[in-house]
Amino acid sequence: MRHEDIWRAIDALAAEHGLTPSGLARKAGLDPTTFNRSKRVTGAGKPRWPSTESVAKVLDAVGAPLERLTELITGNPAAPRRAAAAAPRRIPLIGLAQAGAEGYFDDAGYPVGGAWDEIELPAIADPHAYALEISGDSMEPVYRDGDIVIVSPAAPTRRGDRVCVRTTDGEVMAKELVRRSARRIELASLNPAFPGRSFDIDEISWIARIIWASQ
Template sequence: MSDLPTKYRFARPESKEKRDNDRLDFLYPPRMEMRNWIRSARKKADLTQEQLGEKLGVTKGNVSAWENGRHEPSYAQIQEISVVTKYPMPDSQPSIPGASTLDSKDVAVRVQEMLTETGMDGAAFADKVQIPLKRVESWLKGSAISIEDAVAIQKVYGYNSAWVLARVGEKKAAILHNDEYRPKALGKRKALAVRGMAQLGDDGFWAALEYPVGHGDGYLDWPTSDPDAYAIECSGDSMRPRIKHGEFVIIEPNHPFQPGDEVLVASKDGRVMVKELAYKAAGRYHLLSVNEAHGKVTLEESQIDHIHYVAGIAKPSMWRPE
């Protein structure tokens, strides 16, 4: 490497496995390097670099740069490579042998436990979670359960998503469907300052323009017990149908959040986004897009300025001027 001319040298950080004291490190196993994945996908499809480039609308040089590790394709290009070559996405590559504790038998046992306890067959279980029946059938044969499906099962049936994935932690989430009815007080209605506008930016991110604390562009009447609650107006249609243009998201900074909740995430580089929290593991937050047109986002804890709980969505008619 030292014999190469300076312009051909590239500083590339070493990939080191990060351990997690909560035993959730299995959720982020080491993956195949991107350059190796592209080369394997191309060869699996029996394509030359030039042929793959033609199918993707790029040059042979672009493909060569990807396979040599000089550049990496965008997420959209990675998806297109997977489609063109019929090769699994990098995120679905098999994990390391050390993850053998997540054996196929244990996956099938956990799924069968859930079917027995809910009193449902595979078809009814799948229908309620809104997934294909063949996916549940594959779990019963030992196929791995995805993060998104584990979160969906937690939402519908109350099973802890970490337990669904690898029998970690309590079987049931904190809030059970058969709990005694104990409604929480919403708090008194108060005037929440609209502290900024969230507008659609590149790659599905949102850029927020915030006002000083205690001031804003008008107010919303909203029931809350959080003294620091505030509102942000949303501009654009990137989050339809969940959030429409002109609506407001109500933010409660002091409210705790958990996997499955919608949160407002502000990164230290100025990006602000509304996402669904999938899980946190090994110092990383894994976020799902409310709008499926945008992909998943993974951020290191050190990259995040703050994460605030999204308490609700308010209609434009609730706004009033100062």
């Protein structure tokens, strides 16, 4: 279990409930800065882990079981419980190569039409969430060929998030958001063998956050 996986899971839990990490902390009765990125390392640069008390409070605040957080950390859905199990939800499953073609997304980056497969997953708060199937090796070792990632157009994006980006030329990629200003977007490649990318804002059709992976 890695430090970054724990924090990514908390971010994803917040997004599932339409909240920012600060909003999740506030909803749980914690200091709004509890989950800020600056709080995730010490002044000496060592990883700082969320306390069990803060984790328990956020799970209680959103009504989520511990198993859900475990799923978000590991990427492996837990076995469904016999009672009070969330009904699975069918969402669009689009191949990464398909995503660059016309007819799959509207101008806001929401999936449209219906020329796709579907996948069943536990309930996700964003009604516009969809799944992308990774192809190729350009995103290894984080995402491998055949992995499925869940993308939430409604989830807020910030530095350090793993995101899916589509350019106006129809290129679709999964990267890490390094910087986003009023004029440019800078992205880091997940595979160190590939260079990072930088775009003018008007070269980007949409950018959406990856909130879950099947790995």
